Amino acid sequence: MDYWIKRRRETEKALAERDLPGEAHASPPERAGAPIRPHRHAAEDRTRVYSGELxxxxxxxxxxxxxxxxxxxxxxxxxxxxxRSVLDELPEDGGADRSPGAIRHRLVRQVGIGSPSTLYAVVQRRSFTGxxxxxxxxxxxxxAHVVTRLAAQAKLWFYRPFxxxxxxxxxRIDAPQGRLAARTLLHALISWVKAESQLACYSEYAPPLIAAQDLSQIVDGQLDFDDAMEFLGRVAERVATSALAIDALVEAAHGDLMSIAFDRPDAVRRSIDQLREPIQEILRSIGNLSSEDEALIPSAQREALRRLAASW
Known part of the structure; x- marks a missing residue:
């Protein structure tokens, strides 16, 4: 049996058991409307506390x-x-009316509820915009129109397993750096766009809101929420209109993200500042070594650490 097919079945079986996330880059569960919960790993895999968990x-x-x-x-x-079903049934040639009003009428008919007021109750639940x-x-x-707000919620819901x-x-990563976290986030988003193309394209390729919130945190404020929404929206549009494979799309999007959020003077300075505490801790440890043990550490490395620490 193909590994990913087996993994999807295992994931679906475990979804109802525990609210822990599934594995990055694994194919997500096949489309289903039931609540998605993640894959349960063996107990021995959870014994170590990884910094990635933080x-x-x-x-x-x-x-x-x-x-x-x-x-x-x-x-x-x-x-x-x-x-999602209404969107999937629309012809891809763009001939059908995709306006929020037209979608609302199709939606009310499909759900079988005569009054659209129930739809308003759905999108206003639990202080969504808050x-x-x-x-x-x-x-x-x-x-926005009630259907536009419903689209934002539906994107969150179906992006959730990814x-x-x-x-x-x-x-499960010892020390995930921002670049790695961003790259794997892009992989998750691009995989979702490929799997949910009609839903992803609706509302001018607006990405799932939580993807932008996650990205803004990962890049440590180099992109605010609105900037992250705009960037990921461009990524979603590129994916939806391209025949490239997922890995190639991730590579292109990652390169763009590096130039606007990581390879900048202020971002580099912040990365250097984040080295201060680890380097000071290393020097404290070296100071506690005997002269014989200290000699085992190359003198050029010790001197480089001391010079760097003195620069702060």
């Missing part, structure tokens, strides 16, 4: 991550599933 804990404290953890009624799931970072995107969504898989991968 990053995951930080990401899971975000407002949208907390919003996603709140209970969802079956009626709400039904609307998410129906919305969980979004302040900025233009939040203001636009607060004023994000959980990404988080699990991070949690």
């Amino acid at each position: 990053l995951v804990l930080q990401l899971e404290r975000s407002s949208l991550a907390q919003w996603l953890k709140e209970p969802v009624s079956r009626g709400t799931e039904k609307y998410y599933e129906a919305f 969980a979004i970072d302040e900025g233009d995107c939040k203001e636009r969504l607060a004023r 994000r959980l898989a990404w988080l699990e991968g991070l949690s």
Whole structure:
């Protein structure tokens, strides 16, 4: 049996057992409307505390991550599933009316509810816009058509298994740096766009809101939430309109991200400053060594560490 098919089946079986993320770069569970919970790993794999777990804990404290953890009624799931189904049934030639009003009428018919008021109740649940970072995107969504807000929620819902898989991968890495975390996030997002092309394209390729929130944290503020939404929206559009393989798309997007969020003077200075405490700790440890043990460490390395520490 193909490894990923087997892994998907194992993941689906484990989803109802425990709310831990699945593995980064693993193929996500096949499309389904049921709540997605991650793959359970063997107990012995969880005995070590990885520094990546600390990053995951930080990401899971975000407002949208907390919003996603709140209970969802079956009626709400039904609307998410129906919305995706309506989009999937539209012809790809663009001939059908894709306006929010037209989508709403199709949606109400498909769900089988005569009044659209239920749809408004769905999108207003649990202070959705309150969980979004302040900025233009939040203001636009607060004023947007009910279907546009439903689309934002549905994207979060169906992106969730991809994000959980990404988080699990991070949690099992000893020291995930920002560049690696960003690259694997891009892999998760691009995989989602490939799997959910109609949903991803709706609302002008707007990415799942939580992907932008995660990216903004990973790059340590080099991109604010609105900037991250804009960047990931461009990535989603490139993926949806390209025949390139996922790895090639990740490589291109990662290169673009490095130039705007990592390979900048202020970002480099911040990276250097983050070395201060580890280097000082190393020098303290060297100072506690006997002269014989200290001699085992190359003198050029000791001197380089001392010069760097003296520069702060």
